[in-house]
Amino acid sequence: MQSTKPKIESHPVPTQLATRTDLSPQEVKAITEAVNPLIADAFALYVKTKNFHWHLYGSHFRDYHELFDEHADSIFESIDIMAERVRKVGGTTIRSISHIGQLQTIKDDNSSMVPAGDMVQILMEDNGHIAKMIRDAITVCDKNRDSATSNQLQDILDKTERRKWFLYEVAQGAKNTE
Template identity: 55%
Template sequence: MANVAKLKPRSGGGSSLGTPTDLSDDAVQAISGAINGLVADAFALYVKTKNYHWHLSGPNFRDYHLMLDEQGAQIFATIDPLAERVRKISGTTIRSIGQIHTLTRVADDDREFVPPVEMLRQLMNDNKAMAKSMRDAHDICDEHKDVATASLLENFIDETERRTWFLFEASRDPDQTGH
């Protein structure tokens, strides 16, 4: 019989939620912390994107409205796989809106009116920052040899860069586009 490494169940922060993993306690803590920050950012960016989607106005309403709806759905679709990844490695993940507020790096925008181009530029910058945070989390995963989480992040980085690109192009000054 082959020598099989034993996976030890974790305490899951003192509860019975520990999932067996071969990652060290330090790895679980570092990776979970980085990914939970991304989960919080994704929730906040989703709400901000939907806020702008609902409150758009102006001549490009239809195009921007549809683009932000698509982007919001894409952002929302990242939350569950990221949170579940934390649980798969024996971590615990987001439990409340308060925890999201504590962990997120995405600023709220509660203003009653935001010009459409400013909305797009804010979301562009938020997505750009999100891609950087994902790269930073990827580095942590690489450091601890967590290839599965790193692989998951690679696809999300690509999607985030695509959103950034679309928001950049949609918010460009027509006088600077060569048209």
């Protein structure tokens, strides 16, 4: 479900936005390049989750509608946390929808209709993809002396895995009732 995008060069941090930190410019760059794609993917997954929330139909409408809304809220909350961490260490973050498109690895879904069971499967896979990316970013943060960002990402990872778990159980329940 995911696509691979080319790595985008980081823009130099304007002097007015260069938050002072004891991290080296190389450490800041590594952290920024690890976290910004997570932010882009969180935006992409948020929109996809809301899309599925809005376009549900069928016998599980109410349950899935509420579940997807809860998940979208959780994803949206993580975006500001990650973006503010990038700024706190002296980096800059997402600037536009096109910037998101350049960095995201979560595939958009522009289908006019997706069956509810497929929605659950797609979201479960996308959350699994993000969980892997978060683990990779945690490793980068730890290697670059940024335990605060690592700790924030660990909390976001836990919430991501919770979403994946819920979606897995929903998918298993649907298989058992067929």
